[in-house]
Amino acid sequence: MKKFKLKKIDNKKKTFLYIFMIVVIYAIVMALTSAGIINRYYNGILITVCINLILVVSLNLTTGYLGQLTLGHAGFMAIGAYAAAYFSKTFMTIPQPFSFIIALLIGGVMAMIAGLIIGVPALRLKGDYLAIITLGFGEVIKTILLSMAIIGGAKGYIGIPRVTTFTSAYVFVIITIVFVCLLIKSRHGRAIISISEDEIASEASGINIVKYKIMAFAFAAFFAGIAGGIYAHYMGIIEPKTFGFNKSIEILVMVVLGGMGSINGAVIATIAITILPEMLRSLSQYRTLMYAVTLIGVMLYKYDPRVQVLMCKAKMFCAKINPFKRKEAK
Amino acid sequence: MELFLMQLLNGINIGAIYALIALGYTMVYGIAKLINFAHGEIIMVGSYTMFICIATFDLPVVLSIIITILACALLGVVIEKLAYKPLRNASRISLLITAIGMSYLLQSVFQLIFSANSKTFPQVINVSNVEIFNVTVSGNQIVTLFVAIFLMIVLDLFVRKTKTGKSMRAVSEDSGAAQLMGINVNRTISITFSIGSALAAVAGILYSSSYPLINPFMGSTIGIKAFTAAVIGGIGIIPGAVLGGFILGIIESLSKAYISSQLYDAIVFSTLILTLVFKPSGLLAKHKKEKV
Missing domain, CATH: 1.20.5 (Single alpha-helices involved in coiled-coils or other helix-helix interfaces)
Structure with a gap:
């Protein structure tokens, strides 16, 4: 007690x-x-961090907690960005804070609908096949956006009101993180985690797998759509090629590097991966090279048995010398 | 009718190339359960090696082709040993990220060496055009088709008849049991990677002969398409990759000509989505029951 x-x-x-x-x-x-x-430059980086945070935390819901690998998260972001931008450009007369919020919500809901459309058939698939079908879906969205002249096509959709500020982006980050945290701590969240642990066992325990998978998928798409809306209203111009396969991978990398199913890890990884390249601008030629080497290095490092032994020893050593050590409850 | 035949030929041409690349994806997937995203970059490396051999060192074509194939096969094995082997017991997603990292690494290294600008690939296939039923078949298309079909037959014989081929099939069926039977799993995986990469090298040369602009990022688009082809046919199944490659090539070329020159990528990937919705593990896959 x-x-x-x-x-x-x-x-x-x-x-x-x-x-x-x-x-x-x-x-x-x-x-x-x-x-x-x-200054404006740093402010831009901060807003980019916020957008990436929303994307990463939402992808963490499907890939981290639900355990379903998806490679098309940027597709949902694209739908959100274009839907929000279209609304903002069409209804310029609505006073500003409301217009922005409605635009973001519309972006989120549109992305959510897309998430449901692709989610319902895709969730019959498992593992790599789900990854592939979401990859295909992302490419389909990108190509369709490229061919639609009404929203600019390949030239990009221009003239979106640039109303995103750090405050608004920050508020949406907090909302996303709090929502995901609460969801995961709830009964539904436990069901979602149990599916990632063992699908058959959780089905046998009476968990409606399809319902929870679609739920996680739809929420993740919703927040990706909101992130897209924030991005569109920050840049003022959006191009379909921004939301390609590489963007999806970038988000996935942040989730994996932060540790799947860990919000704290995801936040740290996102901030690090978004800010570091900006700091290394002077080495811009070698940026991708370093990024690639880091990716491979971290993965190898994580699973090398020699490194694992070293890590264990280091942890034990730290625990020994830790002055704030809490007494173990008996 | 002539337009249709011409587009069909184009489709078969690109389909044959997709099929060759898809074979590499499917073999590696079957044996290592890894979506090898760096496979597309092997095509790019193959094209560049050929480019250097001919444009810089002025070597004869046959020798350049041999050097290219050997270089790519070696690269495939080195990648496997360096990046994938230590992770064989790691989670699938870590392997996937490593493969993506490998792909970025190759892209950026080649960008640093050759710059991001496109280079013109030298003409290596000198076969004259042939006219059949009022349709001109270019020398490139003839050579591509013959080389691709020849390689597919050789690969099929290799996998079915030789001892190494048998061990490859055994490892992809159950690597643990194969090891108990005395099959050297590490060697088999290396051989698979080298064969897949060699096929990708040939595909790279053929592709660059048909579309003679090469740049460090050319591999990712072809790679994803070929991978899609492998999945449509049923990933891990060798005839499936060939079937998927040809289907995808023909669909792509016909939709480019008749439906929309912009939307063809959407049609290609919709084909993938529809295939997976109705046949969740590809066209030629056998249904596997899930055991608890």
Whole structure:
């Protein structure tokens, strides 16, 4: 009984800590902006980080928690971006904050519908086949967008009001993360995780696999659509080729590097992968090379038995010298 | 009618190339359960090797082809040993990311060496055009088709008749049991990678002869298409890759001509989606029951 109570306090503390961090980060950014240290360039990077965070956290829902590999996340982002942009350009008269929010919601809902359309047949497939069908779906969306003259085609869709600010992007990041966290902690979330652990066993335990798979798929698509809308209203111009296979892979890499099914890891990996290339601008020629080497290196490093032994020893050593060590409950 | 025949021929031409590449994908998938995203880059490397051999060193065509094939086969084995072998017991997604990393690595290395600009591929196939039923068949198409079919027959005989081929089939069926029977799994996997890469090298030369502009990123598009072909036929199944390749090539070429010159990629990938919806593991796949 005592143990249970202790844990509860810990959780409360954690929640408080997270809220505190959210506020502090926002305050720091705002203070630096008004002091002029964060200029337009840095502001752009911060907004890109926010957009990537939404994408990564939402993909984490399908790939990390549900355990279904998808390679077409950028396709949902594209649908959201184009739908939101189309709305904003058509209804220019609606006053600004409302118009932006409605546009984002429309982008999200359109992406969600697309997610359902592809999700229902695709979820019959398993593993690599699901990955392939989502890859194909992403390419289909890109090609169709390329051929539609009404939204600019290959030249890009121009003249979207540039209303995304750091504040709005940040708010949507928080909403996404909180939503995914709450979902995962809920009954539905546990069902989703159980599917990734063992599909047959969870089906035998009475979990409606199809329902939960579609649910995770639809939510992930919804948030990807919102991220697309934010992106469109940040750039002011969107091109179909931005949302290709490479973008989907970029998001997937962030999810995998952060650790599948870990929000904290995903956030750290996203921030690192988005900011590092900007810092290495002087080495721009070698950027892709370094990126590739890092990818292979991290994967090899993670699974090399010698490295694993070293990591274990390091962990034990750290635990030994850790002055803040908590006493083990007996 | 003539237009139709011409487009059909174009489709068979590109389909044969897709089929050759798809064979590499399917063999590697069958044996290592890995979507080898770096396979497309082998095509690019093959084209560049051929380009260097002929344009820079001025070697005879046959010798250049042999060098290209050997170089690509070696590259395939090196990639497998360096990047995939240590991860054989890792999760599938880590392998996938490593393969993607490999593909980026090859692209960026070739971009650093040769710059991102396209280079013109030298003409290596000098066969005159033939006219059949008022339709001109170019020398390229004849050579492509013959080479592709020849290689497919050789591969089929190799996989069915030789001891190495048998061990390849055994490993793809059940690598654990194959190892217990005394098959050297590591060697078999290396051989599979080298054969797949050699086929990709040939496909690269044939492709660049038909579409003679090469750049460091050419591999990814052809690679994804060929991979789609392998999946349509049923990934892991060798005749499936050939069937898928030809189907995809013909669909692509006919939809380019008759439906839309912009939407053909969408049609190609919709074919993939529809195939998977109705035949969840490809056209030629056998239905496998899932065991608890």
